[in-house]
Amino acid sequence: MPRMAARYMLSEHWDGKLPVDPFAIARSAGVTVEHDAEMEPKELGRFEFVDGKPHIYTNPNEPVSRLRYVVAHELGHFALEHGKRFVDTALQFWPVHYDRAEHQANQFALELLVPDFALNIMISKRNIMNFVRLTEIFAVSDLVMKHRLKKLKWIY
Known part of the structure; x- marks a missing residue:
């Protein structure tokens, strides 16, 4: 469900440029x-x-690099219709979270910021296999990129 919701959000609100801009996607989806x-x-x-x-x-005290993931995560709560209100601390942003809604919002954020088709193109068609370069292209943390590469079986 998070994957489909992220794909829908990308298809309807993404300009196709990397890195994915979760702020612009949220605005386009009518989220302030x-x-x-x-x-x-x-x-x-x-x-x-x-x-x-x-x-x-x-x-406002968090760096923009972290806020990109925060906005994508919170947008996941909206897209997945989790309810009226969620307040998230650093604990909710762990990739393995036991609360169903938080886990889904994390999965949504990963799928939104590093779409599988875009990552596959970078690696298989453009031969970009340098880990640091991939994190720069997608403007995500090492942890996010590692998780996506594992999920898509580029690394084990």
């Missing part, structure tokens, strides 16, 4: 994304409906 200066230091992001409209709030 903004910083919340009053967010607790341990909180990274929050999804909720405000006056019936979807909003993603991010912690």
Whole structure:
């Protein structure tokens, strides 16, 4: 389900350029994304409906590189219709999370930021096999790229 939701979001709201811009995708999908200066230091992001409209709030003290994943994760809560409100700390962003909704939101974020077809093209058609270069192209962390490469059986 997260994979299909991410593919749908990409097909409807992505401009086809790498790295995938989760902020632009959220805006295109009608989701407001903004910083919340009053967010607790341990909180990274929050999804909720405000006056019936979807909003993603991010912690302004986090680096943009991390916020890309946070927005993709929170967008997953929206796309997967998990409910009205989610507040996420670093614990919810572990790839192996036992809460079903959090695990699905993480899977959605991985699929959105590193689409399988785009990664496969970079490796098989463009012969880009350098790990660091791939993380730069997709603007993701080492952990995210490692997870995607394993999932797609490029590494074991």
